[in-house]
Amino acid sequence: MTTSLFFLMWGLATALALPLLLPLRTRGVGGIQAFTVANALAAFSMLSYASAEIVPPGLYVMLSNATWVCAVSLVYVGVRQFFGLRPHIARTLGISGICIAAFAWMLYVQGNLVGRMVLFSVFTCVVMLATGRLMYRHRKRIHTRGVMLYVMLAVFGLAALHALRVVVYGFGWEAPVSMLQLSRWGLVFIVCGSVAVPALFLALLLLIQTSLSEQMQAALTFDSLTHAYSRRSILDELDHELHRCDRGGGKFAVLVLDIDHFKSINDRYGHAAGDTALRHYAQVVQNAVRGSDRFGRMGGEEFVLLMYDCDPARALVQAQRVCDALRDTPLYLQGVEVPMTTSGGVATYQMGDSADVILARADVALYRAKEQGRDRVEMAWNGRGAGRTQVGGLAGGAAANAPVATCETSETTA
Template sequence: MFSPVSILVVTALSSILSILVLISLLSHAIAGVPRWLWANVLAIVSLVLFSVQNVAPAWLGIVAANQLLAATILLIYEGCNDFFDVRVRPAQRWTGWIMWFGVMAGIAYFTYVAPDVNVRVVIVSAFHAACDLAIAGRVLIERPKERPRYNYLFVAGAAALGALGHTVRGAIYVAKPPAHAALLEPGAMQIMFLALGILVLPSLCIGLVMMAHDRLAQRLERLARFDDLTGALSRKALLAAAAERLARARQDGEREFVAVVDIDHFKSVNDRYGHAAGDEVLRHFASIVRARIRENDAFGRIGGEEFCLFCTAERAEDITALVERLRKTVEATPCAVPGGVLHYTFSAGIAAWDRREPLTALMARADGLLYAAKVAGRNRVKAPAADALV
């Protein structure tokens, strides 16, 4: 049978493992990880102090140990706020630490002034139950809906289990305090709640690491799907999206159009202002386009200063009008670059899918019209005759 000390030691060892994993994540600058790391450090110190409670002075084995463990769960909650980028007002942030100070005062009072183990248990259980519920609620509310649910539900479940355990423990000590009240006395009640602790705290830490790894996976997926400089779809992701659009259009009878766009005289921008200015122009252009197209349009960067836009519409004139509006907006909107402000333009070629040709042929036709726009003097949109767009 496990003794209380052995359970505390095993829990401390699991926190050490969590620290080693969290340290490996620090270099990835994931919000929340630093607080979770320090929470585990405090948990280890707290558990060590609890394990020597019978020989340590009360201020160390009772007051300090409980306060460090309370700070552990509070740091985990604040780390979740950081992780989900929740903007907490200073007054709200200090509320938790004011409660933490109240717990410390209560423990000290019922240790030295009016010694009562049962009241201390109720105070500590109430604080931990509240923090665990806050963690579970935060994770469930802020969970990114587009991500796999398991990691987040795991954390919420572990926190909810901790809240339930502390609530039951507090209720028992209020209604009928057990005969064995001291933490390290090997009573069945103590073993049961310590065993719950050895399950909840490591599970919570494992879940936090799982959430951090999901955040890393999300970043990698974004790097694969989006162009890092402009935020537009990458070439690979754009072509995949375009293939899906054509397949759907073939089934649904929708009309699909593509516009191939090239920024005019982009090489001279790089030569005159530098590559940093060229990057700013690309970002500026992409931000204008993304802000003015529809959510179901597909916009991506296919190389250098060349972009591609896939749209669904009933009439060819709608797509031509959209690209013309974009051209006029870009022409009228200056771009701030290192060393000054510059104006730039773009040229575009538009083609309509004929429901039979492959994607490569469709883009080649649009690219040919883009070339015609360049030859005609740039800063213009070229589309075939209306009957060719039917």
């Protein structure tokens, strides 16, 4: 009765993750359904032993072993699905079916307790090692520190526990007895298992929740279409850098970019082609600029490049590289080469700049570049702009005093 109570507590502890896994099934992360079913089967496996007083031995032993094999197999399948790999469902089910058939043969025909116990633990150990190997190979897909370490400790810990069980019973360290009969090693395995199995499913739950959290953070940080930084994150970074420059000085420049004649691409080839053009543009620009700079999409076809430790001369060089890269990397839509150029405005940091002010100066230069023929970058005035809402009015007044550059760059000072 005491051992049955152990298994009851073990099963309930294993089921603790189940109410938390169930609401996540529709969240679009691979493996959630497999983990949920595996958790339910593992809990049922433990509860089968807890029902030994009311269920015939030949039934509860087989139920427990079969459901455990299916649970462990589903954990492996779920991990493969989580990392976007082929789940190998047919192969895994085939191996599991053979293992269950072997259990039935040993239980009902041979009465081989040692063979069942060793097979049970060998299967669990091998599957957990394969699962842990997968997690180690793909550990960098989860960026939150400590999560993959905890998950791998849970997986390899369970594998180690069953490896020890194989040694103890396979090499005759202790005479095998039913798990319901207390023995020295049997008690060790029950106590350790009641920790290791719930820890495994809580670790899988943590893995899923961390993945969802990182996806949400990525959605806030990056633009879903172009994979450039989002408007929110680029403005936050701009504010941060301006405050840093205010405190300690520094060279900093902002390049506002706009795709030339983008509307004509949408009108002629359709909005899907427009999305392709935006992705192409973002990829080309990101490949052309320094790795330390930050490139983001403000909306539509307007982008911003934050250039750190960059004086006006270097900023113009960077802008020139962007223009050259776009000319040298053609865009193909529906089998037709479509020329793509960009216009830009550069503004460099001045003491006391806010995000609105420095972007307004860059916008003035951008509009001036468009008025002067596009496919060019202009340097902003050194005076103050009132804000982005007044850019249209300022651009016309600035244009008369600006020299001309064809994706060549020019600078105008007040």
